[in-house]
Each structure stands twice: as C-alpha cells, then as structure tokens.
Amino acid sequence: MNSPNPQDAPRGDSAVICSAKGCRTAAVWVLAWNNPKLHTPDRRKTWLACEEHREHLSQFLGVRGFLKDVVTLEEWEASAAGS
Numbered sequence: 001m002n003s004p005n006p007q008d009a010p011r012g013d014s015a016v017i018c019s020a021k022g023c024r025t026a027a028v029w030v031l032a033w034n035n036p037k038l039h040t041p042d043r044r045k046t047w048l049a050c051e052e053h054r055e056h057l058s059q060f061l062g063v064r065g066f067l068k069d070v071v072t073l074e075e076w077e078a079s080a081a082g083s
Contacts, residue, residue, distance in 0.1 A: 016073065018050040020057060025050035030076040031057055033066040044068060046076075 015026040027048035034043050049057045054070070061067035071079075 016048055018053050019047040020049065020053035023050060023053055025052065028073055029054045030069075030071055030073055031061060031067060032069040032071070032076075033061045034068060035064075035066055048073070 017023065018025050018027045019031075027050055029049040029051075031047045031049055031054075032044040033047065034041070034045055039045070047057055047061070058067060058070055
C-alpha cells in the first residue's frame with residue numbers, strides 16, 4: 001500500500017488517489033496512524049482512502065493498534081492550512 005502525504009499532493013487536475021493496492025479512485029478520507037514501535041507518539045503517517053476502501057484500510061490499521069484518526073480529506077487540508 002502506498003502512503004502518500006495529502007499535504008504534498010498536487011492540486012488542480014490531478015486527483016489525490018486511494019492508498020488501497022490497485023485502486024485509482026479519488027480519495028476522500030485521510031487515515032492518520034502511527035506505529036508506536038517506530039514513531040514518536042505525536043508523529044502521524046497518513047493513508048488516503050476512497051469511500052469503498054475506508055473501512056478496510058481502517059480495520060487493517062485498527063487491529064494493529066496503529067489507527068489514530070479518520071477524517072475527510074477536506075477537514076485534513078483545512079487543519080493543515082490552519083497550522
């Protein structure tokens with residue numbers, strides 16, 4: 001699975017795509033996570049998800065105890081812009 005950072009995604013005609021393997025659908029969700037064995041508690045890695053893959057990717061991260069937050073891409077970008 002890819003782990004693109006939505007803050008680095010190109011704007012304009014290019015859509016931000018889902019991180020699920022083989023999916024080329026535009027992402028609408030950001031799954032913020034961290035692996036406590038590798039990352040400091042405040043570090044957040046991100047996966048992007050389309051509507052179809054949000055639950056699957058959330059479960060994948062959740063069963064490992066990595067999932068920290070799920071927000072819309074719009075909310076994530078607004079939060080990043082306010083930082």
